[in-house]
Amino acid sequence: MDTTKAELDLADELGYELVRFVRLINRAKSQVAKQGPDGVERAAYAILFTLIHEGPQRTSRLAESLHSEISTISRQSSSLVQHGLVERQADPEDGRACLLAPTAEGHRVFEENRKARNVWLAEVLHDWSEEDRQTLNTLFGRLNSGIEKTSPQLADQPQAKGASA
Template sequence: MADQAQDLAVAEELGHQLIRLLTMVGRAKAQFSQATGDGIERAAYALLAHLVKEGPKRITALADAVHSDTSTVSRQTSSLVAHGLVERKADPVDGRACLLVATEEGRGTFDRARAERTRHIASVLAEWPAGERRTLVMLLDRLNTDFENYHPVGEPR
């Protein structure tokens, strides 16, 4: 029983630290939106990133990949299309369907945003020993994977 209490105490502290992290991420998102001033939602940049890194996708596949609903992804990709960052192309396998494809401008926008994010993260971690930085990346990858694969009892997968 003591082990379970300790596990819950650690989970409680992790929850607190995740809330702190999400608050800081929220602040960074707001700063990012102010800095770009292009009227594109930050969430839409995540879709652009996925299309740049993973290649063309149907809207349903993109929604599944980012764990979102199709209507939200449709609205956000419409904004990306309107800004010339993404284009719709006929699916070569099924001409009735369309694929979302990052444009050259979209890839450039993604590359600039990624470089800026990377510089900020590097600055935050500049005083950390290299081994701790690698450990952080490894543990965050593991935590993200476990969250992605976690399905509470009774919830659909």
């Protein structure tokens, strides 16, 4: 695909805003306690989110899905199990293996956290028009879908001098 200079310039602006967005989200996450009120490490909520949205999974699949080490997923999932948010179930395809699945309490805690996130996002967007909020959701969804189906090929392309993420 041949890309025009104008397309590359717009992509550069988007890249800048995406890096800025990720930094701001990371800052917001760091301002929230490293552990939630229930004593669970905040990073472990990604496991709970995945299990709720994608269903019960093996630790190895979670590690792949979350781009994390199996040891990290094992530690975090053990904490979720200890707190009653996740349970281990026999894998119906292989009785020697187990699947991790959210419990009713896991669903409740997930919804509590989701509501808090939604209140914060509503505050962020409170002075936006309804049309702008709808447009943001539509475009963000399209962007995410495009990212999901298009792998970056940065290793195949020469880097420009002074280029940064």
